[in-house]
Amino acid sequence: AQKITQTQPGMFVQEKEAVTLDCTYDTSDQSYGLFWYKQPSSGEMIFLIYQGSYDEQNATEGRYSLNFQKARKSANLVISASQLGDSAMYFCAMREDATSSGYSTLTFGKGTMLLVSP
Amino acid sequence: DAGITQSPRHKVTETGTPVTLRCHQTENHRYMYWYRQDPGHGLRLIHYSYGVKDTDKGEVSDGYSVSRSKTEDFLLTLESATSSQTSVYFCAISESLVAGALETQYFGPGTRLLVL
DSSP states (O other): OOSSOOSSSSSEETTTOEEEOOOEOOOOSSEEEEEEEEEEETTTOOEEEEETOOSSSSOEEEEEEEEEETTEEHHHHEESSSOGGGGGEEEEEEEEETTTTTTOOEEEEEOOEEEEEE | OOEEEESSSSSEETOOOOOOOOEEEOOOOOOEEEEEEETTEEEEEEEEEEEEEEEOOOOTOTEEEEEEEETEEEOOOESOOOOOEEEEEEEEEEEEESSTOOOOEEEEOOOOEOOO
């Protein structure tokens, strides 16, 4: 079973509008972290925002906010006032409790391609 | 800028040849990772390191080996490259301020590898 599911292969939004990119996750751990990364056409992976499982408030970073619904196991990324430069692939990722070796790693979803039109 | 560089940035090689990719970081981070990115799969962890000479396998480690003889360098080796290893390879680093803390990973620019 997939640990991270991004159900939207592609999304379209007009400039200046808000858009929500969906992410659901599957874990039995109590302590975990959720991340969003942006990958523009140039290829680099850019960290956007982080939400810890114990954080009571939704994370925000400028125009990015994370709509965290723990009971539903969802961690949707909301981009307000979209800009042309937001056109990119967006990846949701989860970090679970440390493994038996003592160190935890990231599991990524397959991504959502966002296209922002003028 | 997390001070991560990868070399080479692009490489074309033939099936059966050995290939080594290098990840170099300048900020003394303890943890380093190698991922591969393929269409429809997102990023998948190949190997990671939690210190000099301390490494462990990730999800897709078959056909790959790693070495870390210095804090700043993490090498990924394809002993005998196959066409299925054509991919984009990313190195990442993270730093735990507190043991077990859920730290953020920062990525290098990536290496595009084509195995013919």
